[in-house]
Amino acid sequence: MIDIDKWQEIFHTLKQNKLRTFLTAFGVFWGIFMLVLMLGAGNGLQNSIFSNLGDFKTNSLFIWAQRTTMPYKGFQRNRAYYFDYSDLAAIKDNIPEIEIIAPTVNGGGFRQSTLVVNGIRKGSFEVYGKIPEENFIDPVTLDKGRYLNDFDILHKRKVVVLGSRVYEELFLKDEDPINKHIKINGIYFQVVGVYKSKHTGGMGERQNTEILIPFSTAQQVYNYPNKVDHFSIVVKPEYEVAPVQDKVMSILAKRHKIHPDDKGAFGYNNVGEEFKKIHGLFLGIKVLIWIVGTGTLLAGVIGVSNIMLIIIRERVSEFGIKRALGATPAKIISSVLSESVFLTLIAGVVGLMTGVLALEGLNNAFEGKPDAALVNPSVDFKLALTALVIIVVSGLIAGLIPSRRAVSIKPIEAIRTEN
């Protein structure tokens, strides 16, 4: 049941000094507003970073051959060696934690571009020999045609999938490239597809300038019998990447007569670890936001508590009269607590709503822009609910000391102050 008298009292007290009430409430408002805004912006930043990654499999590992750094089995250090295609089966059969393993051969060497010609149009692009599984590791969006398939590999077909940038350079606007032939390194290839990167920013632009041909075809046309430049490995979701990396290295070391401790013989990029670092960074940011946010809120709560103490001092005689008329301490405590919870709740909810509105504004400002610093900055419902609980709890905390003070006043002292 709504206790009209209680609410009458709350409104009266808060109306008594409107400026003071407003300033007090503002502290809590600001605390919640900042907390919501910062958490939302943090989410936006995180979304922005992760959208850069596209649909990249994050539990993945890339490994390539470098020169050995230790002498072993009669070989001197600084020996050049290459992975070969048979390594793939050896790794896959011996390490059950691996979900996908895909070899890549770089046309013309690492980051070397190849001349690509279509009639009078030509350009230099990086050419990679890949297998169809590659599209599960770092997926691309196919604009036209298809991706490489198993028959391309099996029959060493001279087919090619172009990055969207390559297509724009080699073909007329709106020209259908499918089944047309382009010349790569003097050999004609049939275009079967055009893709667009799912990454944003520089990573996406780079990927859009790449040309993909079947792995087996690449080995042949570039005259790399059996050579693999790097393996892309995806670990099953239930396993960690780091131990798998060690296993892969030990298998490769054995197969290529490399010293078991010679880690320098391999170049690797453990995306899983990198991803963990980014996650850790955002966790850190989040913790910081919570500390700053709750700190700001705490300052607001202390403000409320302080003002409540002053209000209680002003109302000493009123409490005294009520006690004399039979108000129990519980009644007094409940009235003070309701007042502080009411004040913080109003201020907090307004802060929450303003924060959400501000995030909405930020979202509109950044919407649709590539390379946006914030992508979809927002707080979820759970967080809003958490904020609400925090508001109510802080209202209770703010009222705790003042209500104890109010009760500690003896009715007799209270009445005497009036005289």
Added chain:
Amino acid sequence: MVEIKNLHKSYDTGANSLHVLKGIDLQIGQGEIVSIMGSSGSGKSTLLNVIGILDSYDKGDYLLNGTLMRNLSEKQAAWYRNQMIGFVFQSFNLISFKNAMENVALPLYYQKVSRRKRNNIAMEYLDKMGLLPWATHMPNELSGGQKQRVAIARALIANPKIILADEPTGALDTQTSYEVMDLFQEINSAGITVIIVTHEKDISERTKRVIHLKDGIIDREYKPQINLQYA
């Protein structure tokens, strides 16, 4: 109704302790109208506060309606005050943001009587005080006499056994004081015990028994000769 045996009370004022009540023995029966007199510092207000369970005491016994009032929790004290005692103060002590009716109804609010019911009862009591037209007025819109009558109505609404009045006429002019005293006498004639603290002789003479306090003990006690009993 009120039974006090060898009551002692002292206040701690830092290093010293101020011995205010030094052994009070007092019996007030049901339906009496008593005034407590004494110069300031004689302990009369303290005695009234002890009787009203607004203050504790150090030594002795205080029985209210046959129940020993000692070591009460705040909740129990609040209950006894609410059920047994009606207070009237010198400065009226009305709640400034409640109108006359709501002020009168306040003790019933603490008895969890519904708002409609307690406001109806409050209107009855205001009617008895002749204040019906002022029921919705705020305290600052009332005269001193009217305020005190609202306060008396508030003291009466919970049907208390005792009315305790601390200098009820202290802030009123003579004419209004007499009207208020008439009211107390009327209340007393309905069987309610009335205890009035005052330092005005003419007020005390309107009661049936005067207890004179001096330096924390009962100095003398007498029945006033001129008793202008309300006819």
